[in-house]
Amino acid sequence: MKALTTDMNASKGTSHTQVSDVAILLTAAAAIGLVYVLGQSDHNFLYLLSNGLPPLLAFVAFTVALAGLIRYGVSTKNRFSTVWLGYSLGVLLWFLGESTWAVYALAYSNPDPFPSIADGFWLAGYVPLICAIVIQSWPFREFLFSRKMLTIVSTTLVLAGVLLVALIPPTFAAGNGQNFVAAVVGLAYPLLDVALLVIALPILFLYGRGTFWRPFLFVTVGLILTFGGDVLFTWTSLNGTYYDGSYLELLFHWSYLTLAYGFYLRLRSGKGTRMLG
Amino acid sequence: MAAHDDQFSAALLESMDDAIRSLLSQDVLDAFHSNLLEKRSIAPKDIPNQLPTVSIALRGYFGPSSETIEKATAQRLFSKYGLEFHKRESAQLSDYVEKARNELNSATASPTATPEPASGDMPLRDDFDRIFVESVKETIEDLLGKDQAKLAFRMIEREVPFDKLMHHLPTFYSALRTTFGKDSGRIETAIARKLYLKLSLQFIETPMTELGKYVEAALLKLDQRERDGFFTISDAK
Numbered sequence: 001m002k003a004l005t006t007d008m009n010a011s012k013g014t015s016h017t018q019v020s021d022v023a024i025l026l027t028a029a030a031a032i033g034l035v036y037v038l039g040q041s042d043h044n045f046l047y048l049l050s051n052g053l054p055p056l057l058a059f060v061a062f063t064v065a066l067a068g069l070i071r072y073g074v075s076t077k078n079r080f081s082t083v084w085l086g087y088s089l090g091v092l093l094w095f096l097g098e099s100t101w102a103v104y105a106l107a108y109s110n111p112d113p114f115p116s117i118a119d120g121f122w123l124a125g126y127v128p129l130i131c132a133i134v135i136q137s138w139p140f141r142e143f144l145f146s147r148k149m150l151t152i153v154s155t156t157l158v159l160a161g162v163l164l165v166a167l168i169p170p171t172f173a174a175g176n177g178q179n180f181v182a183a184v185v186g187l188a189y190p191l192l193d194v195a196l197l198v199i200a201l202p203i204l205f206l207y208g209r210g211t212f213w214r215p216f217l218f219v220t221v222g223l224i225l226t227f228g229g230d231v232l233f234t235w236t237s238l239n240g241t242y243y244d245g246s247y248l249e250l251l252f253h254w255s256y257l258t259l260a261y262g263f264y265l266r267l268r269s270g271k272g273t274r275m276l277g
Numbered sequence: 278m279a280a281h282d283d284q285f286s287a288a289l290l291e292s293m294d295d296a297i298r299s300l301l302s303q304d305v306l307d308a309f310h311s312n313l314l315e316k317r318s319i320a321p322k323d324i325p326n327q328l329p330t331v332s333i334a335l336r337g338y339f340g341p342s343s344e345t346i347e348k349a350t351a352q353r354l355f356s357k358y359g360l361e362f363h364k365r366e367s368a369q370l371s372d373y374v375e376k377a378r379n380e381l382n383s384a385t386a387s388p389t390a391t392p393e394p395a396s397g398d399m400p401l402r403d404d405f406d407r408i409f410v411e412s413v414k415e416t417i418e419d420l421l422g423k424d425q426a427k428l429a430f431r432m433i434e435r436e437v438p439f440d441k442l443m444h445h446l447p448t449f450y451s452a453l454r455t456t457f458g459k460d461s462g463r464i465e466t467a468i469a470r471k472l473y474l475k476l477s478l479q480f481i482e483t484p485m486t487e488l489g490k491y492v493e494a495a496l497l498k499l500d501q502r503e504r505d506g507f508f509t510i511s512d513a514k
Contacts, residue, residue: 084282139300143341209340210343211337211338276308
């Protein structure tokens with residue numbers, strides 16, 4: 001009878017190819033984690049890894065996104081084409097942010113280039129990403145504001161409020177010690193992160209099931225990992241426990257891997273029948 | 278009557294296409310049609326007759342967002358016929374479609390329009406056993422396709438033969454659960470929906486209700502119908 005239930009759930013099921021894809025993704029994530037664990041005693045290696053790996057991973061994510069854009073083109077008449085363009089632009093800007101930071105850190109031996117052009121790229125990246133999520137979820141806004149979802153949205157907002165209360169005063173205080181731009185840039189990250197989280201978390205439930213949403217699901221998970229990384233980064237930077245090669249960086253690395261995987265799924269599913277799994 | 282049904286089916290199909298196109302995109306609509314055809318052998322023109330399967334497919338493809346698609350489809354359908362649309366919690370597309378059909382039928386019914394009395398072909402208690410078995414078989418075929426349905430029938434008949442179904446209902450319910458596992462709830466509801474449709478009874482889905490409860494309620498309603506003095510088809514003839 002397994003055959004029957006399998007057929008009933010055919011559209012929900014995960015194909016063998018996808019299972020092996022996810023296995024590759026998890027292996028890559030675990031391998032990066034292992035390198036971090038093994039490299040903790042070598043500070044030079046950690047410095048190189050911490051600054052050199054992010055642009056590389058961001059480049060992978062952007063390349064896959066670009067391949068999707070080249071393959072399927074951009075059409076203003078197609079909502080999802082615009083959405084993918086938003087995600088790709090966002091990742092491109094984050095890649096530029098990572099690269100700029102790496103140049104400061106590795107070429108000019110400046111371990112903490114804050115605020116810098118890198119922050120400009122990172123912050124600019126949020127705009128297309130948030131637009132993409134909003135455009136994507138807009139037709140289903142009714143679902144997002146249903147009774148069930150309102151609980152999730154309210155919980156997210158409360159958590160976001162707690163986060164802002166915890167992060168903004170110390171960030172502002174730290175910024176005052178440096179300059180006004182540093183304070184504004186420092187505040188912009190948690191604010192944009194919260195904006196991203198408030199939209200992304202509820203739609204995770206919307207995309208939780210349904211083969212069509214699978215690529216978007218991974219992209220959303222990637223963005224949420226970035227959010228987690230940003231919060232921990234701000235917090236550890238403020239209390240002075242952050243160092244190059246800190247484990248929290250794994251969240252950023254895994255985020256790029258997950259984003260790349262989401263883009264890859266889109267590239268593979270394409271426009272035809274496979275779009276629906 | 279057939280022309281009327283064709284028109285309704287075309288309006289339903291058009292409503293669904295419009296809903297998917299506007300909520301998602303033309304590409305997604307094309308992919309949806311191709312998928313239904315390739316994986317479930319449902320051509321676009323058959324969609325209106327295969328709504329329970331289509332609903333399952335929609336849920337598989339779009340997850341919880343399929344509720345929005347179904348509601349948008351129903352909304353467009355009601356609007357095409359100038360009917361007032363009221364959203365109902367946990368209602369499926371087939372419920373809305375049934376409601377639209379009923380409202381259209383009652384709106385068009387007049388003493389001159391329908392020659393036979395509305396109650397003349399109402400099934401009664403004697404018709405129940407046959408209609409119940411038909412509903413079970415048709416629902417399973419609708420949901421699984423003919424080949425898989427045959428396998429399911431064999432599994433069920435190991436426990437209880439279809440011609441003795443009504444005498445061994447608890448065994449039959451248990452066989453359904455063994456056969457379909459966690460999908461049995463959905464299948465029981467679909468069977469009940471079809472049964473009520475065939476019996477011309479109003480179906481109101483209540484969460485977590487087993488098929489047995491629906492069957493008991495249907496039998497009570499049929500008894501009531503008989504007491505109210507409606508004739509069976511055979512009596513009328």
